[in-house]
Amino acid sequence: MTEEIEQVAERYARFTALGAAVIAAVWHIGYDLTVTITGWSAFRWPWLALAAWTAYSAIFVVALRSLTRTSRGPARIRELAVVTLAIDVAVILSLRPGELLGISDWAWGSVGWVAVMLVWGRARWRAELIAFVAANAGIMLAAMILTGTLDRVSISKYLVVIAGGVTMQLGYTWGCRMLLSRAEDAVLLARRLAADDALRESAQRIHADRIRRYAAIRDVAESLLQQLGDGADPGDPRVREDCTAGALRLRRLITEREDVPDELVATLRERIEAAERRKVMVTAPPFGGYLPGLPDGVREDLLRAPIRALDGARSRARVTVSAMSTMVSVAVVADNDDLPISAAPVHEPSGVVVTYQRQGGEVWVNSIWQGP
Numbered sequence: 001m002t003e004e005i006e007q008v009a010e011r012y013a014r015f016t017a018l019g020a021a022v023i024a025a026v027w028h029i030g031y032d033l034t035v036t037i038t039g040w041s042a043f044r045w046p047w048l049a050l051a052a053w054t055a056y057s058a059i060f061v062v063a064l065r066s067l068t069r070t071s072r073g074p075a076r077i078r079e080l081a082v083v084t085l086a087i088d089v090a091v092i093l094s095l096r097p098g099e100l101l102g103i104s105d106w107a108w109g110s111v112g113w114v115a116v117m118l119v120w121g122r123a124r125w126r127a128e129l130i131a132f133v134a135a136n137a138g139i140m141l142a143a144m145i146l147t148g149t150l151d152r153v154s155i156s157k158y159l160v161v162i163a164g165g166v167t168m169q170l171g172y173t174w175g176c177r178m179l180l181s182r183a184e185d186a187v188l189l190a191r192r193l194a195a196d197d198a199l200r201e202s203a204q205r206i207h208a209d210r211i212r213r214y215a216a217i218r219d220v221a222e223s224l225l226q227q228l229g230d231g232a233d234p235g236d237p238r239v240r241e242d243c244t245a246g247a248l249r250l251r252r253l254i255t256e257r258e259d260v261p262d263e264l265v266a267t268l269r270e271r272i273e274a275a276e277r278r279k280v281m282v283t284a285p286p287f288g289g290y291l292p293g294l295p296d297g298v299r300e301d302l303l304r305a306p307i308r309a310l311d312g313a314r315s316r317a318r319v320t321v322s323a324m325s326t327m328v329s330v331a332v333v334a335d336n337d338d339l340p341i342s343a344a345p346v347h348e349p350s351g352v353v354v355t356y357q358r359q360g361g362e363v364w365v366n367s368i369w370q371g372p
Contacts, residue, residue: 016176017067024113032106039104048094052087063117072121084111092143100149101157108140109161112169137162262291271307283318291323301352302330302367309365312336326371336363
């Protein structure tokens with residue numbers, strides 16, 4: 001469930017960013033290019049207007065690539081914002097004075113959308129977008145003052161375009177940020193719930209393991225006491241072996257730590273208990289402490305050879321687990337005559353190195369993984 005919610009949040013971030021790009025692209029091609037071509041005669045220097053349109057398109061492409069890759073605007077937006085405002089100035093200069101507020105003067109109403117793309121996903125997007133819109137409005141007002149275009153109709157047109165642009169551009173950006181904020185809140189809530197579920201499941205596993213171990217301790221002690229109570233001779237070698245095996249098992253069960261619900265430890269405990277049921281005397285120091293997270297495939301490669309040695313033990317075995325921040329070692333010494341061994345260390349694809357050694361009737365198997 002947490003992964004699904006995170007994927008939804010990622011899609012919100014991605015498609016709201018692309019939505020801003022779609023608006024800017026449709027506006028720039030559908031309106032800006034159209035009025036540039038149809039109003040060609042309204043320009044004193046039409047090629048300057050066309051060059052400004054092309055430069056605007058280049059900035060759009062830069063911003064679009066950034067949004068597509070990271071759902072954020074480009075890193076160096078200050079330079080791009082200055083160039084975008086320069087495009088606004090270029091379009092103003094290319095017009096005839098009487099066309100200052102005409103339909104051919106497309107830049108001052110359009111550049112705000114590329115600014116939306118530039119500030120998208122940035123921490124200070126609101127202040128940066130307001131500063132850009134204010135600079136754009138100031139450039140246009142300065143052009144009106146210099147050309148004497150200050151009649152009531154012109155001022156009304158100016159206010160309508162500025163108010164409409166600010167409302168749409170800031171409104172869209174703010175609305176999308178609110179949507180993303182709610183999606184991020186949902187992700188945080190899902191992570192907290194998942195963490196609570198994991199903690200509850202861990203506590204349940206710890207409790208079940210504690211109950212299992214107490215029951216096993218009772219069974220071992222009860223079995224030994226029952227034998228002795230039924231008249232078994234303490235000097236009988238078989239009885240002494242049973243008592244020794246029982247004592248080893250009791251010691252292991254008592255010293256085990258149930259607060260380390262690690263899959264590697266759990267698997268080893270299962271195989272040790274299986275060996276003990278076959279009357280194998282298993283010596284195992286307490287497992288616990290810090291076990292680092294293991295990449296995929298490492299746990300299986302660490303356990304494969306030691307478990308084969310333990311499963312084939314005839315009467316005795318010793319199991320040890322060592323761990324540091326970037327190293328885990330699992331070793332088994334057992335009286336196993338059937339385990340095939342390799343004279344040279346075996347290197348598994350996961351990075352685990354398995355070393356074998358046979359001496360007398362015992363075999364030693366050590367699997368080691370070292371992280372980066």
